[in-house]
Amino acid sequence: EDQVTQSPEALRLQEGESSSLNCSYTVSGLRGLFWYRQDPGKGPEFLFTLYSAGEEKEKERLKATLTKKESFLHITAPKPEDSATYLCAVPHFGNEKLTFGTGTRLTIIP
Amino acid sequence: EAQVTQNPRYLITVTGKKLTVTCSQNMNHEYMSWYRQDPGLGLRQIYYSMNVEVTDKGDVPEGYKVSRKEKRNFPLILESPSPNQTSLYFCASSHTSGSYNEQFFGPGTRLTVL
Numbered sequence: 140e141d142q143v144t145q146s147p148e149a150l151r152l153q154e155g156e157s158s159s160l161n162c163s164y165t166v167s168g169l170r171g172l173f174w175y176r177q178d179p180g181k182g183p184e185f186l187f188t189l190y191s192a193g194e195e196k197e198k199e200r201l202k203a204t205l206t207k208k209e210s211f212l213h214i215t216a217p218k219p220e221d222s223a224t225y226l227c228a229v230p231h232f233g234n235e236k237l238t239f240g241t242g243t244r245l246t247i248i249p
Numbered sequence: 250e251a252q253v254t255q256n257p258r259y260l261i262t263v264t265g266k267k268l269t270v271t272c273s274q275n276m277n278h279e280y281m282s283w284y285r286q287d288p289g290l291g292l293r294q295i296y297y298s299m300n301v302e303v304t305d306k307g308d309v310p311e312g313y314k315v316s317r318k319e320k321r322n323f324p325l326i327l328e329s330p331s332p333n334q335t336s337l338y339f340c341a342s343s344h345t346s347g348s349y350n351e352q353f354f355g356p357g358t359r360l361t362v363l
Contacts, residue, residue: 170349182253182339182354183292226292230349235299236307237282237352241291 141166141231145240153248155216160243162227163209172210173228174203177242183226186212217247251276253355255340261361262330270325270358272340280343281323282307282352283315285336292339298323299347330362 146161164172171190175183187196189205196203200221202213212225228239253274262268274281282297284307294307298317312334314326323342327334337359341352 173351180357182341182357183352184354185351188351228292230347235280235297235305235347237294237297238308239284239292239294241289 141229141236141238143227143229143238143240145225145227145243147243148241149244149246151246151248152214152217154218157213157215157217159214160212160225160245161209162212162240164227164229165208166229166232168232169207170230170232172205174210174212175226175228177224177226179224186225214245217245219247219249221245222247251353253340253342253353255338255355255358257358258356259359261363263363264331265329268327268330268360270327270338270340270360272323272325272355273321274323274340274342274353275321276342276344276353277320278342278344278353279320280345280347280350280352281317282341282343283313283323283325284339284341285309285334286339286357287336295325295338330360332362334360335362336360 142165144163174186177183187203192207204211224242224244226242256271283295284292293309296315298304340355343350343352
């Protein structure tokens with residue numbers, strides 16, 4: 140069964156303190172991996188899609204990387220406005236379901 | 250403005266009273282989906298639709314129905330709501346017919362079943 144696991148569940152960082160969030164997955168055939176950002180009370184907002192191992196994508200202070208078993212979301216010199224829950228998701232192989240991880244709640248302290 | 254809209258945004262109802270949550274997108278997207286979000290369980294897919302008249306079950310379809318008669322609309326129907334369906338619901342759409350592309354989410358519907 141396809142599974143997506145995110146860690147840590149919550150992370151508190153000082154402003155400017157870089158760190159990484161992890162998304163590990165087990166799927167029959169990888170068709171892509173998504174990262175989303177979700178602010179409290181709002182719908183998730185798309186950040187990145189990664190399609191193959193070794194791929195990297197960047198947006199402002201965020202960089203997403205992908206290996207054959209996991210993805211990392213690296214946050215460099217974060218600011219308080221980066222505080223949010225970060226979700227990863229993987230489409231199933233053989234059907235069109237999408238499975239999300241439970242997310243990492245990131246808090247950046249000024 | 251390109252968007253996914255949901256109505257109502259908040260709903261309190263009682264057990265057994267049929268309800269419908271509407272979802273509409275103005276982007277001519279083919280793929281639409283419903284999710285529920287619960288603390289500690291994350292986003293779980295209820296149903297999805299790859300195009301008009303094509304729907305399929307997600308991971309938690311029990312107690313829900315959907316229909317896709319028009320491309321822009323994908324209502325979620327709870328025939329006999331129960332308290333365990335109290336949750337935050339999101340509708341999403343994607344421009345391809347599969348789940349392998351980015352999805353655009355609506356603002357959410359917070360449902361309480363008493």
